[in-house]
Amino acid sequence: MTLTTAAPELASTIEPTPPKPPRAKKPKMTVGRFFAWVALGGVMLVTLIPFYWMLRTSFSTTLSLGSDPSSLLPVDFTFGAYERVLGLATPEEALAEGGSGASINFWAYLRNSLIVATVTTVGQVLFCSMAAYSFARLQWKGRDLVFAAFIAALMVPPIFTTIPNFVTIRELGLLNTYAGIILPTLLMTPFAVFFLRQFFLGISREVEEAAIIDGAGPIRRFFQVILPLGSAPIATLAILTYITSWNEYFWPQLVGRDEEVRVLTVALGVFRSQSPQGGPDWAGLMAATLIAALPILILFVFMGRRVINSIGYSGTK
Amino acid sequence: MSAPTTERPRVGRQTPSGLVPPKKPLISLKGRESLAAWGFVLPALIGFIAFFVWPALSGLYYSFTDFDLLSDPEFIGFDNYTRLLGDPLFWNAMGTTAYYVLINIGLQTVLALGIAVLMHRLTQSMVIRGVVMLPYLIANVIAALVWFYMFDFQFGIVNEVINATGLDRVAFFGESEWAIPTVALINVWRHMGYTALLIFAGLQTIPKEVYEAGAIDGGSELRMFRSITLPLLRPVLAMVLVVTVTGSFQLFDTIAVTTQGGPVNSTRVINYYIFDMAFNRFDFGYGSAMAFALFVFLAVFTYIQLRLTRANKSDLG
Numbered sequence: 185m186t187l188t189t190a191a192p193e194l195a196s197t198i199e200p201t202p203p204k205p206p207r208a209k210k211p212k213m214t215v216g217r218f219f220a221w222v223a224l225g226g227v228m229l230v231t232l233i234p235f236y237w238m239l240r241t242s243f244s245t246t247l248s249l250g251s252d253p254s255s256l257l258p259v260d261f262t263f264g265a266y267e268r269v270l271g272l273a274t275p276e277e278a279l280a281e282g283g284s285g286a287s288i289n290f291w292a293y294l295r296n297s298l299i300v301a302t303v304t305t306v307g308q309v310l311f312c313s314m315a316a317y318s319f320a321r322l323q324w325k326g327r328d329l330v331f332a333a334f335i336a337a338l339m340v341p342p343i344f345t346t347i348p349n350f351v352t353i354r355e356l357g358l359l360n361t362y363a364g365i366i367l368p369t370l371l372m373t374p375f376a377v378f379f380l381r382q383f384f385l386g387i388s389r390e391v392e393e394a395a396i397i398d399g400a401g402p403i404r405r406f407f408q409v410i411l412p413l414g415s416a417p418i419a420t421l422a423i424l425t426y427i428t429s430w431n432e433y434f435w436p437q438l439v440g441r442d443e444e445v446r447v448l449t450v451a452l453g454v455f456r457s458q459s460p461q462g463g464p465d466w467a468g469l470m471a472a473t474l475i476a477a478l479p480i481l482i483l484f485v486f487m488g489r490r491v492i493n494s495i496g497y498s499g500t501k
Numbered sequence: 502m503s504a505p506t507t508e509r510p511r512v513g514r515q516t517p518s519g520l521v522p523p524k525k526p527l528i529s530l531k532g533r534e535s536l537a538a539w540g541f542v543l544p545a546l547i548g549f550i551a552f553f554v555w556p557a558l559s560g561l562y563y564s565f566t567d568f569d570l571l572s573d574p575e576f577i578g579f580d581n582y583t584r585l586l587g588d589p590l591f592w593n594a595m596g597t598t599a600y601y602v603l604i605n606i607g608l609q610t611v612l613a614l615g616i617a618v619l620m621h622r623l624t625q626s627m628v629i630r631g632v633v634m635l636p637y638l639i640a641n642v643i644a645a646l647v648w649f650y651m652f653d654f655q656f657g658i659v660n661e662v663i664n665a666t667g668l669d670r671v672a673f674f675g676e677s678e679w680a681i682p683t684v685a686l687i688n689v690w691r692h693m694g695y696t697a698l699l700i701f702a703g704l705q706t707i708p709k710e711v712y713e714a715g716a717i718d719g720g721s722e723l724r725m726f727r728s729i730t731l732p733l734l735r736p737v738l739a740m741v742l743v744v745t746v747t748g749s750f751q752l753f754d755t756i757a758v759t760t761q762g763g764p765v766n767s768t769r770v771i772n773y774y775i776f777d778m779a780f781n782r783f784d785f786g787y788g789s790a791m792a793f794a795l796f797v798f799l800a801v802f803t804y805i806q807l808r809l810t811r812a813n814k815s816d817l818g
Contacts, residue, residue, distance in 0.1 A: 216722060224619045228632055231694060234647045254661035315545035322538035337553045341751060341799055343772050344792040347779050348556035371548025402537035431640035433754045438780060449642045453758045456646060466650055473643045480638050488631045495698045
């Protein structure tokens with residue numbers, strides 16, 4: 185028999201799908217419930233308005249925005265802002281619509297963000313799965329002590345370790361390199377190890393014991409039992425790591441300001457500070473923010489359920 | 502081909518010593534396990550030591566030195582700490598941060614609790630939960646830029662609305678008394694939905710029967726919220742508070758892309774001041790001392806919070 189055949193049945197022991205609430209008869213629409221729905225609707229509206237405003241502004245012409253700042257529809261509709269941001273417009277065209285005329289290397293920033301987030305995610309998820317397996321399932325001297333130390337690191341404010349980390353990266357000569365941006369979170373974050381360990385503890389031991397009888401060593405058991413059975417939490421962690429890495433601003437703006445390695449968040453900060461006071465290119469800025477957020481929004485549309493379901497245990501620890 | 506059955510001979514939990522291996526391995530099975538265990542944890546351990554332990558120790562050391570990055574750190578004893586005690590800007594930064602945390606957490610927790618209860622009583626919809634979480638997924642930088650535009654004095658929609666109602670326009674980022682509340686509001690917008698989902702997850706652990714019993718006793722929704730939801734939710738709320746308060750103290754990104762500490766130091770929160778001291782004025786020693794002081798402050802603060810809220814004790818049962 186192979187180990188993988190047992191996987192589908194046992195997978196349910198890891199991430200139990202919450203029992204579907206029985207479709208009770210529709211509760212009566214009382215006055216109270218009506219106002220409760222109105223309140224919830226209001227929350228949705230406040231949540232979504234800024235997104236709409238990004239969209240509306242990004243399709244406007246910056247120079248015309250001032251004439252009708254409260255228009256609910258794009259003012260003087262144009263794709264110009266996107267063309268400017270993506271480098272498809274000539275400087276003359278850009279200036280005519282209120283852009284700065286300076287070239288924006290958006291594709292390079294997008295590439296940099298993709299590289300940084302992808303490498304960070306792959307490394308962190310792999311190495312943290314390995315560590316989590318060791319903490320959850322293997323016996324070794326000092327295990328609980330090392331794990332406690334990992335958890336204690338959750339308490340340290342990032343700024344405290346950032347200063348010496350900057351010194352380290354500088355001494356390694358890695359300022360303004362991908363390695364410099366990626367390295368501190370490539371191998372582990374305390375949260376990732378903690379998150380996965382909790383799940384690996386819950387994986388049924390019987391399958392692993394069966395593997396031991398088949399003579400599988402720890403390495404084979406990790407790849408053939410733990411990884412397949414733990415694929416759901418691992419995928420969840422990967423999404424969370426990717427989003428965090430994509431959105432990170434503080435560290436990359438310290439060690440990766442150079443054009444060649446500048447990620448999107450840093451580029452947006454620079455874009456904003458370069459705008460001449462009084463007349464920022466709002467349409468261009470909103471187009472840029474939308475494009476920068478797009479990959480995450482797409483990821484969320486397809487994988488959102490997983491992220492939302494993970495909240496109960498990841499957030500409240 | 503079948504799933505492992507129960508007739509399978511039971512082996513010890515971790516030590517397969519009850520088995521006679523077909524061939525005597527070179528190293529004992531136990532030794533092999535322990536070796537593999539260290540191997541698995543090694544990459545994460547290297548990352549942990551290099552980017553958490555080492556920087557924590559050297560950060561502490563830098564805090565006792567005069568260090569400008571260009572020459573070696575020079576030991577100066579407690580000078581940085583005595584300077585800190587007498588530095589009005591440090592205390593201003595701590596005060597500003599506390600003020601921000603108060604508004605941010607106060608508003609956010611109340612709103613999140615409201616949203617969570619509304620969702621809990623009205624709907625299980627994944628779409629609504631997804632929408633509520635949306636702002637949390639986009640980068641701080643993006644949230645800050647969108648609201649920077651919406652709060653703009655001349656072109657911002659918020660001021661357009663204010664103006665339309667006959668009131669005076671507000672320079673949200675330009676006036677000292679408005680700047681921190683404005684930044685706090687932006688981050689309330691970004692975090693309230695996520696916080697609501699954390700609380701929502703806690704709400705779902707409250708047994709349905711308690712509410713049914715309450716309804717039979719003729720309790721109103723408000724009454725049930727006061728005497729069932731709040732007390733049973735207390736441990737969850739306490740943990741959520743600890744996590745969000747600690748996070749709130751880390752404010753940096755929003756300040757960096759909007760006010761950059763101004764006007765007149767009114768938004769120079771502690772993280773921004775430390776960053777400025779280290780990376781703009783190259784006073785790494787003093788920056789490290791402030792970062793360590795922040796660390797100690799947060800640790801004590803968290804401990805007090807946990808004690809006051811009795812976070813680990815449940816009222817259920």
